[in-house]
Amino acid sequence: MVCFCFLVDQRRKQTSIKPAAGMCSRCGGGASVGDMKTITRFCFVPVYCKSWKAIICTFCGAILKSYR
Template identity: 80%
Template sequence: MVFFCFLVDQKRKVSNKKPAAGICSRCGGGASVADMKTLTRFCYVPFYCKSWRAIICTFCGATLKSYR
């Protein structure tokens, strides 16, 4: 019997952030509009990259709304 074990990794990175009107519904912190980048790696080799925009909390880091 043969078992294969592969490592799949996904990282999110904020590339640009601007303040936005509103507050976080979870912690009450301020909100900001951020350009996000998601990088998915398979066995340490990047094979999928996606850029998108989201409204995130500046205090707790929660994603409040995403625009894909």
């Protein structure tokens, strides 16, 4: 019997951040609007990349709302 194991991971990266009005509902910290990039890799080779905007807490880093 042969078993194959492949490594797949997904990473999120912030490319730019701008301040926004509002507060985080989880911790009460400030909010900011950021351009996000999601990269999915299969065996260390990037196979999928997606860019999107999100409202992020500046204190705890939680994603409060995303715009795809």
